Amino acid sequence: MYDEEQQAGRPERGPLAGFTVGVTAARRADELGALLQRRGACVVHAPALRIVPLADDGELLAATKEIIDQVPDVVVATTAIGFRGWVEAAEGWGLGEALLTRLRGAELLARGPKVKGAIRAAGLTEEWSPTSESMAEVLDRLLEQGVDGKRVAVQLHGEPLPGFVESLRAAGAEVVGVPVYRWMPPEDPGPLDRLLDAAVTRGLDALTFTSAPAAASLLARAEERGMLPELLEAFRHGVLPACVGPVTAVPLQARGVETVQPERFRLGPLVQLLCRELPARTHPLPVAGHRLEIRGHAVLLDGDLRPVPPAGMALLRALARRPGWVVSRADLLRALPGAGRDEHAVETAMARLRTALGAPKLIQTVVKRGYRLALDPATEGKYAEE
Secondary structure, rough: OOOOOHOOOOOOOOOOOOEEEEEEOOOOHHHHHHHHHHHOOOEEEEEEEEEEEOOHOOOOOOHHHHHOOOOEEEEEEEEEHHHHHHHHHHHOOHHHHHHHOOOOOOOEEOOOOHHHHHHHHOOOOEEEOOOOOOOOHHHHHHHHHHOOEEEEEEEEEEEEEEEHHHHHOOOOEEEEEEEEEEEEOOOOHHHHHHHHHHHHHOHHHOOEOHHHHHHHHHHHHHHOOOOHHHHHHHHOOOOOOEEEEEHHHHHHHOOOOOOOOOOOOHHHHHHHHHHHHHHHOOOOEOOOOOEEEEOOOEEEEEEEEEEEEEEHHHHHHHHOOOOOOOOEOOOOHHHOOOOOOOOHHHHHHHHHHHHHHHHHHHEEOOOOOEEEEOOHHHHHHHHHHO
C-alpha cells in the first residue's frame, strides 16, 4: 500500500510523523505529497480521476470558431491550466491570434490569481477577479450587473457548471460553453481501490481532496464497489477528510460528511491544517514513566517515533480506550484483524508489540485476566473515574 521509494529519505520527525495521509489529486500530486512527506507523513497516492485534454475535440474547435465569429460580451476563465490549454489548442489550429483579438474585445473575468497569471501570460488583462476564488461570487457580479441580452462565454473546468450556466440563461444571457478538458475516471482503478480499502479499514488518518470531481469520483467508485456506507462511516469516525476549499467539499457535504478546510485555498495551508488537526486528535498518556502518543501507524514514545505493525496497533488502541484497566484476551482477540478464535494470536501480537515499543514495562500482563497499560499512579484515578 505504501510507496516505499517515495518514503525513502523522508524525516522520521515532524508534526505528521506516524500518520498516513491519502492523496487523491491528479494534478500537483507530487507537490502535495512532497509537502506532506517533509512533515513526516507516510503518503498513499491514488488519482481519483484523470484529465483528458480536448485539443483535438470537435466541441472545443466549434466553440472557439463561434467566439471568433461573434465576439462575446463577457468571458469567464475558470482555471489556469484550462485557459492555457484553450489558447494553445487555438494556436495549433492556426486560430490563436484571432482568438486573442476577440478576447481583448470582451470583459474578461478570472476566477482566481492563477487564472489571472495565465491570462496575463497570453498578453491579455482581466477586468475583475473575486477575492474568494469562488464561481458563486463571479455569478453574483454578473447577475448584479445584468446579463439580459448579453453573450457570455464560460471556460468549463473539467465538469459542467449547470447551476452557473442555468442562472445566467435564466437572467437572459446567451451562454457559450468552452469545454477545454474533461475529468474522467482513472484508466486503472486498482490504486484507487486500494486507497478505498485503506480508508475503510482505518489504514489512513486523513484523505485529501483538491477538486470536487476527485471527491465525486471517489464516492462513485465506493458506491460501485458497494462500500459507500463503510467509507462514509470511516469519514465520520477515524479518517479526516481535508479539502482545499469549500467548492471541493461540496460532493462530500452532500453525503453528510463534515470536512476541514484551510482559510486560504492552497496546498501549503492545506498541509498546515493537517499538521494542526491530526496531532490534536491524539491524546498523550503517561505510562510507566514515559509519554506515549498513539498515531496512525506508529507511536511517539518520549518524542521518538516507533513504527508498530498493524496487529500491534490494534492491540494498543484497544488498551488505550481504557487506560489502566485490564482488557481480557477475548476482547483483544476481537480487536485483532482476522485473528480467528485462537487467543494465542494475542500473545504473539503482544510480544511483537512490546518489541516494537522497546519498553516492555509499558504493558503489564495480568495473570489469567489479560493486559493493561501501566498508567502512572498519579493519573490512574482520573482515568478510572472516566
